[in-house]
Amino acid sequence: MNFEFTEEQLMIRDAARDFAQRELLPGVIERDEKSEYPTEQVKRLADLGFLGMLVGLEYDGGGMDTISYVLAMEEISKVDSSVSVIMSVNNSLVCWGVEKYGTEEQKQKFLKPLARGGKIGAFLLSEPEAGSDATSQRTTAVDMGDHYLVNGTKNWITNGKSASIYIVMAQTHPELKHKGINALLVDSKSEGITVGSHENKMGMRASDTCSVMFNNVKVPKENRLGEEGFGFKLAMQSLEGGRIGIASQALGIASGAYELALKYAQERKAFGKEIIHHQAIAFKLADMAVEIEAARFFCLKAAWLKDQGKPYGQASAMAKLYAAETAMKVTTEAVQIHGGYGYVKEYHVERLMRDAKLTQIYEGTSEIQKIVISRGLVD
Numbered sequence: 001m002n003f004e005f006t007e008e009q010l011m012i013r014d015a016a017r018d019f020a021q022r023e024l025l026p027g028v029i030e031r032d033e034k035s036e037y038p039t040e041q042v043k044r045l046a047d048l049g050f051l052g053m054l055v056g057l058e059y060d061g062g063g064m065d066t067i068s069y070v071l072a073m074e075e076i077s078k079v080d081s082s083v084s085v086i087m088s089v090n091n092s093l094v095c096w097g098v099e100k101y102g103t104e105e106q107k108q109k110f111l112k113p114l115a116r117g118g119k120i121g122a123f124l125l126s127e128p129e130a131g132s133d134a135t136s137q138r139t140t141a142v143d144m145g146d147h148y149l150v151n152g153t154k155n156w157i158t159n160g161k162s163a164s165i166y167i168v169m170a171q172t173h174p175e176l177k178h179k180g181i182n183a184l185l186v187d188s189k190s191e192g193i194t195v196g197s198h199e200n201k202m203g204m205r206a207s208d209t210c211s212v213m214f215n216n217v218k219v220p221k222e223n224r225l226g227e228e229g230f231g232f233k234l235a236m237q238s239l240e241g242g243r244i245g246i247a248s249q250a251l252g253i254a255s256g257a258y259e260l261a262l263k264y265a266q267e268r269k270a271f272g273k274e275i276i277h278h279q280a281i282a283f284k285l286a287d288m289a290v291e292i293e294a295a296r297f298f299c300l301k302a303a304w305l306k307d308q309g310k311p312y313g314q315a316s317a318m319a320k321l322y323a324a325e326t327a328m329k330v331t332t333e334a335v336q337i338h339g340g341y342g343y344v345k346e347y348h349v350e351r352l353m354r355d356a357k358l359t360q361i362y363e364g365t366s367e368i369q370k371i372v373i374s375r376g377l378v379d
Helices: 007-024 028-034 039-047 066-079 081-101 104-116 174-180 231-267 279-307 313-343 349-359 366-378
Strands: 121-124 140-143 147-158 165-171 181-187 193-195 209-220
Touching: 007 039, 007 066, 028 349, 039 081, 066 081, 066 231, 066 279, 081 104, 081 121, 081 147, 081 165, 081 181, 081 231, 081 349, 104 165, 121 147, 140 165, 147 165, 147 181, 165 209, 165 231, 174 181, 181 209, 181 231, 231 279, 231 313, 231 349, 279 313, 313 349, 313 366
Parallel strands: 121 165
Antiparallel strands: 140 147, 147 209, 165 181, 193 209
16 A cells, blocks of 8 residues: 655645635635635636546646545635535536546537636536435426427535536436436526525535526437436436545545644643643544544545546445544534634634535435445445
């Protein structure tokens, strides 16, 4: 086992860290309070090549490996997970599916601008009646010969307002159940699309989350990703990689909170000495450090398996489950270590705690990850 990063991987990590500290940290509290989309920061992220870092060079991507992606996601998530989720969705859920299963024409038309960051993508799977049970798609895509006619509602859509390109899961053959679902590339400005208002969320408030409604939206047949009925399988495969992104995000949230708590514990005095010298605090920090390191190895193992072309679904589910649970524990302890100051926005840890909660929910709840893992035990 080789635990050394390459020079290129370290450069990517350092570039992400510099970007996060220099361009995300100023204003992160205000963007959170106002639920303000980080327009300029996302443009800069695109300039760095981070919105298409996993896409091949021939399609204007960064051609980077998944380990580099994990390192970059961690550094950005330490500071602003609203930005990192935009990066994760564009890379893992949108670009990946188009590059893996798209036609050459689709790659030229959709993938290249997505990889450059000139356009942002969104992944439309969840519905009011189809969250954890993604097989129950009510959005329909009726086959009209040369096009599909799409009707329905999608919700909890990250990048819903800001995206130019949607990947939409819709049911074409209800009698086939999940085997009748198609994945369609849809221009977000198509006639018949209505975007709902920004959700007033507990955490990751600066990320763009909303519902998207479809009313007789025409989608050309050539915009279908994969064969007829392949949509559900594509969605599940996309989520396997997406879980590496969200696991890395959770890791970053945890490590960011830990670093703030460690710094505070070395400065804050109580009973005549820095609180890190009180065993109650020192043991908290020790537990946090251990759990973060374990989460990091979960993430890196899943990324390594993906880069090696080996099955990684089980590993990504484990990484997502463990890192999300760790993020929630660590951020809660970080607030506790800060005491009253932890409850105040300017110390950042309360925001990280609010952000951590979502990592246990989206792209498959912790309970769903346990289902995935347990099924893998007997396969």
